[in-house]
Amino acid sequence: MVQIDRTNTAIVGLDLYTVAERHQSTLIEAVIQEQIKSWIDNPYFVSASVHRSLDGVRVFTYSQWNPKFDYRSLPRPTVFSEFFPPDSLLLEVTASRSLSAEVEIAESDRMTHLAEFRMMPINQPEMVRRTSAELERAMSNSTGLLSATFHRSLDGTRMFNYGQWESKEAFEAILKQPGFNPEQPYWEGLARNEFHLYNVVHTQTTA
Template sequence: MPFISPDDGHLTVFNLFETETPAGQEQVLDAMRDIIDNATYPGWISSTLHAGQDRPGTANYIQWTGLEALEARYAGEGFKRKTVPKFNELATSVRLLKTEAEFVQRHPGLDGAPELSPARDDYTVIIVLGVAAENQKELLDTLATPEEWLAEVPGYRSHTYFRGLDGTFLVNYAQWDGKEAYDAFHALPEEQRPRDVRDARARARSLVTSRWANTYHVVHSRSAQG
């Protein structure tokens, strides 16, 4: 199963699809499972499919050896003439976000790198933060710092910051025990957070130009290694 590590050098693509209804979500999931199960693309490492929880939608977390391999896939006639039109028809919104992992933190009680697997029960949160290109590095430096206090937050498992290759966004991919734990953390009053965390959040809010989020659970995964 895939693992998250900034040291692996992988290109990570987040394919984020939104649908109007749960039935529409199931159609996208079925179509995506078929693509994943038949993937043989040069440079493709793994794909992990997520089903939306709070809102209908899907997220496909895809690891590639690098940008060249991904662009070869995007340039293929099958992708341009079949795959893109199909998902534009099934989904109300399609986002293909090219990123690199820059920072990972995991609860100290959990061993190893964060794993993505349908055998796990992670409540996954994906947040996309828009930012002006000239401010992306500052936003990343502000948010991607160790937060030891999270070890005491009930339900916290891990979070990772990914840098958008085009310079206009960051992605936060976080794993929690469940919805109740994450909602409690999200709603935690600012005064109950450490002072340095409050300062960083305030600075980040001044830099962020947009925020998009949804929650998921992993339903399918496959890698090139079987």
């Protein structure tokens, strides 16, 4: 079982891939069979999960490493020369809320949204403050929201919200609420935002 670490004892590695729709399945297979298998025996490896976007042109891996280990220093399998290199970042959890005691990443029919916020490093502390406050409102007012976890990139330029939803319709409903509507967002003046929807297609732990 993969769980998001809300105590910050693990560092998060995020690999964001963009790929031609016809190659999405091939990339996912390469990530699982070539990359994640090469990670399993690493003493710093904790877990990894692979996500497939609904639009067919994105894939991302969410990996955990302990202690603060830069997984980007590991060699990449040669098969990855066939794809565009990923956007790879180191993250840490800054705030998390969920309906259950733990935030679990598992293969299921639930929807995962990954929202990316790009910003100047000077703005990241204020974004951290705002997102912590917004989590409470989101969880209290969004039927179908199972969990939401904000992460900050260690280079200061981004934040990510990893959210889990019962359905696509439940996610779309929150976009109509004040503060979450892209036309009047709580991040206005601090960051640029984009988001995409995914399904979890693979998980791996050391156990």
